Amino acid sequence: MTLLSVLGVISTAIFSGTSLLYTTLGETIHQRSGIVNLGLEGVMLISASAGFAVTAISGNPYLGVLVAILAGGLTNMILGYLVVSRRGNQLASGLSLMFFGFGVSALIGQSYVGAKINPLPRITLPGLDKLPLLYSSLFKFDILIYLAVPMAILIWWLLFRTRWGLGLRAVGESADTAFASGRNPFVIRYQALFFGGMLAGLGAAHLSIAYTMSWSDFMTAGRGFIAVALVIFSKWHPLRAIFGALLFSGAVAFQLLLQSSGVQISPFLLDTIPYVLTLVVLIAWGGTRRQAAPASLGRVYQGSE
């Protein structure tokens, strides 16, 4: 196991973990406002396909990213209408949104399967370009990767250090109490969904425009559900989400390393580690009754007339 291969694992983990981190941050915002969004998978697929298609047409990856972000926010507005305005069941609405995303993305992407795009350019940080090419090429990242951790810090700041974040968390704990103290749960939840959807769109954009540089049906491969698990794993906290995302993608990257060094462990079994870990963590908390979930998560706010 050489230094190079270890660095390779880290590099791969960072590449595949970025889309997870953005999406997890988005879901953290949803859930902090009291909404479980099981439709993330669909939202991501729509964003990934739309962003990819626009990049392929225009040749401008930044335009593609922008479209993906907007697509994510707008798709989530459907969920907002269903669960906030119409007070529909959150799980059922989310799963419907997932199926919607399956369909819409297949339609958008159908003529772009196998298309070549101009991906997000990869930039070497100044200083690293002094390294031998073999090393510096491992750490040539695109802009979305460099922005991922700052984004997590920004979300933390928004949620825990601003009035808006306080209001959002208050709605997530108790919409009625938040309403009584002069906040509008409807508006706040719509904002949370739009903002969270944009983040999921950003994650999806990184997946299709920067990381895989391709589009194929169902390409998100369950990342929407992984994000839901990671939100729980990171206890609804944006900064812990960084480690959650790295842990997951690290497990994926680690198996590449094991394979290259001839260790016989099935990559599939390693794939289950993050889910199993989340389950174990949940059981451990359950025993000590230290649940950190927003109190009114999943509950319908009926409105206070």
Place this chain on the structure above:
Amino acid sequence: MPQQPNSDNKKQNPLLMKIVNSVFRYVLMILFVLVLFGVILWISGTDPIQSYKDIFEATLGSSYGFSEVIVGMTPILFTALAVAFPSKIILINVGGEGQMYMGAMFATWGALTFDTWPIWALLPLMFFLSILGGSLWALIPGYLKSRGLVNETITTLLLNSIAPILVAYAVFGFWHSPMDTNKTANFVDAARLPTFYGTRVELSFIIALVLLVIFWLFIRYTKWGLEMRAIGANPQAAKRNGIPVAKYYIVVMCIGGAIAGMAGMSQVSGYYGVLLSGFSRGLGFMGFLISWLAGGDPIGIFITSFIVGIIFTGGNLLQITQGIPFAVIYILLAFTLFVVLARPTFLKGNE
């Protein structure tokens, strides 16, 4: 309040008005969804009128088409029931997908290991194994819920993600046929569910129907059904009245998982005849939605599954005749769900 005699024509026949009203609403809802999806088809360069004509002819328009609808609805009947049964004691089983995968995996193990057995021994064994696989997978959330450790919604969701990986592990790792990497060899004939009259409708459809009837009778007429309804109404009160609520959580969840496991059996032994890695894209989730739409009611489950069966069969057809991806039909499905979700009173007929 004393009843007032009404001279108003509308109020004289409230039941009829109610029926007319709800039929009108249904028709409006269906039209709305069809027009919306038609616009999508039109934008994507497909003739919507022709598409709908094709879908109708390929589903309700012929007896073979009708049988294909039944083929499409069979696994969903199982996965919907797998959600409906636990929902009676307010257990939210979102894990039908994973339980189905485990059922399929266990049944496949039987089919591959005992491939020399005669059909009358092998099929019951495979059914037993699929039930075992599904219920073991549901035992985890059931147990954790009964101990008050973890909410079953989260557990079932997590287990959903693990089960398809385990199936992929088995298929890619050591079960794949010499020709393929992502699926097993075709099952021997003795491991295939019998079909009826030259259609693809297989035995598990009958089993699903029987289970629906048993479910209805069980909840309504047995002591256990009564106790389940008591738990569903108020778990705390049921506990104080000596009903073993924790035991019910485990057993009922396992039965739900067992039923979902049979959906896996119907897929590998009936529909495909092989175990294909990633064979389902949301059949389990579909079951959750159907059970939810039907309010856990057996007749509602049947009708809703039938409608979804039509949509799925139509999707298969559009893929062939119009060359659009199968997944596009999910848009029609989603529009239908959106309309129902946006107006929950539609189905109940009272506003």
